[in-house]
Amino acid sequence: MLKSRRIIVFSIAVTFSVLFILYIISWFSPIAGDSFIHDRTGYLGQFHIRHVWKACVDSYLYWNPRLGEMAAFFITSAPRLVWTVLNPVFVLALVLGLYVLALGRMPNLRRECGAWTWLFALSMFVSAGVTVYYVCLTRAGSMNYVWTGCLIVWFMNIYRTRWGKRITSPRWGLSSGCLIYGIFCGACNEGATIGMAAAFCIMAAVGMFRDRRVGAYVWCGFAGVALGGLFLFAAPGLYSRLGHDLGASEVLRKGGFCAYAESFGILLYYHARMLCKIYAVSAVLTGFLLFSGTERCREVISKEKESFFYILFLLLLGFIMSVCYFPVCIPAHHVQFVSSLPVLAASTVLFSVLYRNEIMVRGLRAVTVCLAGATLFFGVVFTLEYYHVGSQAFQREELIHKAFQEGNLEPEVPSISPLFFEGKVSGTDGNWGGPDTNRRFGIRKLVVKKP
Numbered sequence: 001m002l003k004s005r006r007i008i009v010f011s012i013a014v015t016f017s018v019l020f021i022l023y024i025i026s027w028f029s030p031i032a033g034d035s036f037i038h039d040r041t042g043y044l045g046q047f048h049i050r051h052v053w054k055a056c057v058d059s060y061l062y063w064n065p066r067l068g069e070m071a072a073f074f075i076t077s078a079p080r081l082v083w084t085v086l087n088p089v090f091v092l093a094l095v096l097g098l099y100v101l102a103l104g105r106m107p108n109l110r111r112e113c114g115a116w117t118w119l120f121a122l123s124m125f126v127s128a129g130v131t132v133y134y135v136c137l138t139r140a141g142s143m144n145y146v147w148t149g150c151l152i153v154w155f156m157n158i159y160r161t162r163w164g165k166r167i168t169s170p171r172w173g174l175s176s177g178c179l180i181y182g183i184f185c186g187a188c189n190e191g192a193t194i195g196m197a198a199a200f201c202i203m204a205a206v207g208m209f210r211d212r213r214v215g216a217y218v219w220c221g222f223a224g225v226a227l228g229g230l231f232l233f234a235a236p237g238l239y240s241r242l243g244h245d246l247g248a249s250e251v252l253r254k255g256g257f258c259a260y261a262e263s264f265g266i267l268l269y270y271h272a273r274m275l276c277k278i279y280a281v282s283a284v285l286t287g288f289l290l291f292s293g294t295e296r297c298r299e300v301i302s303k304e305k306e307s308f309f310y311i312l313f314l315l316l317l318g319f320i321m322s323v324c325y326f327p328v329c330i331p332a333h334h335v336q337f338v339s340s341l342p343v344l345a346a347s348t349v350l351f352s353v354l355y356r357n358e359i360m361v362r363g364l365r366a367v368t369v370c371l372a373g374a375t376l377f378f379g380v381v382f383t384l385e386y387y388h389v390g391s392q393a394f395q396r397e398e399l400i401h402k403a404f405q406e407g408n409l410e411p412e413v414p415s416i417s418p419l420f421f422e423g424k425v426s427g428t429d430g431n432w433g434g435p436d437t438n439r440r441f442g443i444r445k446l447v448v449k450k451p
Contacts, residue, residue: 007112007115007116007119008109008110008115010115010119010372011109011115011116011118011119011122012109014119014122014123014372014375014376015092015118015122017376017379018092018122018126018375018376018379019088019092021379021380021382021383022087022088022091022092022136023084023085023088024383024386024387025133025382025383025386025387026083026084026087026088027080027084027390028386028387028389028390028391029138029139029386029390048077051077052073052074052077055070055073056070056073059073059237060235060236060237061235061236061237062236062237063237064144064237064238065187065231065232065235065237065238066144066148066187066188066189066232067148067184067187067188068140068143068144068145068147068148068188068189069140069143069144071143071147072139072140072143072144075139075143076139083139087136087142087146087147090142090146090147090150091136091142091146093150093154094125094146094149094150094153094341095121095122095125095126097150097153097154097157098121098125098153098341098344098345098348099117099118099121099348100154100157100160100161101153101156101157101160101342101345102121102314102345102346102348102349102352103117103348103349103352104160104161104163105161107121113352113355113356116355116364116365116368117348117351117352117355119368119372120348120351120364120367120368120371121344121348121351122372122375123368123371123372123374123375124278124281124344124347124348124371125344126375126378126379127277127371127372127374127375127378128277128278128280128281128371129277129278129337129340129344130274130275130278130336130337130340131274131337132337133378133382135337144189145189145337145338148185148188148189148192149188149189149192149337149338149341151184151185151188152185152188152189152192152196153341155178155181155182155185155196155221156196156199158178158181158217158221159199159203159217159218159221162217163203171215171216171217172216174217175216175217175219175220176220178217178220178221178224179220179221179223179224180224181221181224182196182220182221182222182223182224182225182227182228183224183225183227183228183231184224184228185224185225185228186224186225186226186227186228186229186230186231186232187228187229187231187232188228188232189338190232190233190238190324191321191322191324191335191338191339192321192338193225193228193229193232193233194229194320194321194324195317195318195320195321195324195339195342196225197222197225197226197229198316198317198320199317200218200221200222200225201222202313203218204218204219204222264323267322267323270336271319271322271323271336271339274336274337274340275318275336275339275340275343278340278343278344278347279343281347281367281371282343282346282347282350284363284367285347285350285351285354285364285367286350288354288359288360288363288364289350289354289359291360292359292360296359300353300354300357300359303357304353304357307349307352307353308353310346310349311346311349311350314342314343314345314346314349315342315343315346317342318339318340318341318342318343318346319339321338321339321342322335322336322339351364351368381420384419384420385418385419385420388418388419389416389418389419392414392416392417393416395414396413396414396416399411399413400413400441400443400446401441403443404441404442404443409442409443409444409445410443410444410445410446410447411443411446411447412447412448412449413446413447413448413449414448414449415448415449415450
């Protein structure tokens, strides 16, 4: 096992390795699969404010009203280097925000406990998170869930770090900032908006019970989230898009209560399947606590009572964010990615509690080293995958542009085939067909040569 003096170097090395891997994958990410965005904004690197503005309006009215989707129109029409530089920063900032959300402080890598806890949080997000490489590394996916998730997590960290401080004066500067910040966060994601609203209701209830009053910055944050949510939920495009999914209300109308209950069971199954790795690691950590002995277990729970209540609070938020989609659709992996964030924070809280109380420290280190090893291994695998597919996507685009310049409106291009993950990586043949791709390149038809 690693010595305590080496864990600082090891945690820093893993962090920079993950950042380097993300930079490589972001550059070669086959973003051409985001056909709707490319169709509305033209070619990459050719920014036109009128096209981008029209794309935002069209998306709000007919497709996706989320703030991340609209920001993606700007990034898509910017040079590729902008996306490559910013995306890994946002991914790492999201993990850092989850750490602060869990423990209320920045990681202190000079201390053994802080270094191990940061390494655990980073490795859990990458290796045990919900389809991280699929969600984080395409423009629309990352900006809808990672970039806006980072925005939301750091918004909640304002309240996480200030919750223990009893503010008596209104602090209108802080309150105004929370109001404006909350508007942007409320327009990011449906599930996160409802989750934040629930969190503010719980904070208000606790504040009334503890101090008989609620700070103005809490009310302003809640008002901001409500206004942003109103912008999001009033969008015609939201219901147009969700209308293509399995609506639970439609199931109830046609199939009755039994079909409705069955659909809810499917929802819980999807939630458990998507978050199974996070729950499995958390179960191992819980086992460490239980096997420490009854007396020791009671002592730790009594000593860390607030931490365990906070874990339950985070798990409740994750559940609310998962099931809030149920009246309109059965959520897929990208929805469960959002609901996994508070659950990841809860597992980090549990790890920190166990480590600082010296419960099964060797076991905790072993779990963390295994997760870090899996992070680096899958990072290399996906680097090879995205390099392979991304290179083919770039070559295909060059062939299409060359054919268009020569007057060939029905160009023939080679098939794109992934190395390891057939049919799962954006940018393969299934993402290139249809009128969106044809309009983007100005051609009539794309002919793909099958291998």
